[in-house]
Amino acid sequence: MSPERILLVEDDPDIRAVAELALGSLGGFIVTAVADGPAALAHCAMNEPDLVVLDFLMPGMNGLETLAAIRQRGTRAPAVFVTATMDAPSGFMNTSELGVIGVIGKPFDAIGLAAAIRRLWNEHAVDL
């Protein structure tokens, strides 16, 4: 199985727009882009995405808190973090119980973003 519907959680509107384009019309996914944790929760209450892509550092609920919250409400989709602080990954790569399949650093390669996410999916999502 390969993912079709992606939930993108990113607080920076410009990055959100770039990533939405890179994953959506260019990458071939059906993307729902939201700006923060509560919006992600609201989306998951009504929908079941195949993959969640989250910014790690966000005001209010950060990426990890957002993921924990949607997991609590039953969303099982694997997650990929996007982060500008590459110190963080070691911290949340241990959270495999949260279904994190990878980390992509910022600035990311927008053209290759969809391919990078498919690669992570193929390498790790089967383990979950």
Place this chain on the structure above:
Amino acid sequence: MTGQSSTDGLPVERRRHGDQAAASQQLAAIIIRSQAEFIGSTDRVHAFATLLDDTVRFIGAAHGALHEVQDAAGVDRVEVARSRIGDTGSAPAHAPDLTLPLRQDGRDIGVLLLWRGERGLDAADADTLRPIAALLSQLLEVFRTTRQRREDQRSIARLSQMAQQMRNGMIITDPTGRIDWANDAFLQDLGLEAGDVIGRRLEELTADWQSDADGHAELALQLQAGLPFSGEYRLAAGRRPEHWIQAAGSPYLNADGVPEGLIITTIDISERRRIERMKDDFVSTVSHELRTPLTSISGALSLLEGGVGGELSAPAREMLSIAHRNSRRLSRLIDDLLDLDKIAAGKLRIDLEVRPIMDLIDDAIIENQVYADGCDVRIECVQRVGSVRIEADPQRFQQVLRNLLSNAVKFSPAGALVEVLAQAEDQFVTVQVRDSGTGIPLEFQPHVFDRFTQAGAAPRGRTGTGLGLAISKDLVERMGGQLSFTSREGSGSTFSLRLPRVRGRATA
């Protein structure tokens, strides 16, 4: 025996006139101390007691003060000379009538030379004078030790005042590790009273000293073993919330070389640590803040380059590629700055994995191919090593090799070849990156691995951050390897990366 009385009991003034009248009775004496600075001699005839007393004073007196001593003692003529035994250059012109050695505890401490005008001195005089010489020896010795003690006391007082008043803290323990003494700066620094400290065990005092690396563990061990230590420590129970001191302890030895305790000096470095932390926070905040806009800039540029906006004209594509290339450069600069900061703070993580070295080399070459193509330079691996494996952090190894390759390309002329050679030895694997470029000027070679340095020869538009090699060297060393180079100006450079080889069966 006093300087103001004399054997004839005459007052000083009267005596002086009497002396002149009795010139034929003159007795002159000179004492030469082995190692002495002063020799006094006098032509006083009447009062040998006065002579002794005066002489002792001369020996103790400073050179410049001798004339005053002479006046006060009422001595008519005093000659002062610097001399040693056997050096008679400064003694009176004619040979002494009598020479008596001055000895103390079996040691020669000087010699007494005596003259007596016309009559001279004979053996009988010598017998009379010998006990006086002995007395004189004792006096000289007493005087010497007294003066020595006074000097010792003075230098001790000076040293202890210095230690007390210096701005660094200082404590001294006895051989059992109890604190004997602490200076004002130490007490003030730690907000303690002398009563809180003196007599306490050192371990109690340092129990809350925490270092960055291992907390208290190493310091405790060093103290237990009585070994020297130094480090920066946070005082968990310090006067301020972030109270840091730099402390160094070393044993102090007695005259026989036996340790008598520890001397520990401390400096309050709270302010420095606070500023360092601010700097660390600043660097990581700023780089995060920079990466956010950079993500949307480079993302947007790369999507445009990728054709999401439709077909672009050639000039538009060229402008886009310039903008995109430079956004990548900005990104690398931020990465380098962060790496450097992490290295300086000792926070850089190395995650070692066992990998086939050729996989890592091939990936690095592929990654640099686009850049090399842009410079019209070829990269080729001309010597391979099969399935040899190394233990390294793959990301960091790639980073180093990328850096070496991009440097080689950067300094190569158009049409040139950059060669990569892999070579396996028993314990190590060496990867060489060889270019036929401009080479590194001899005077620049010692600074190749310094930060923010670059030989000025890079062609326009191919500049770097000047941090790459500094970071690479550190990374390689952290992976247990070495990074070195050879270079001749005008005929290229070869950088060699050497890492430990992994033996035994491949594991998954």
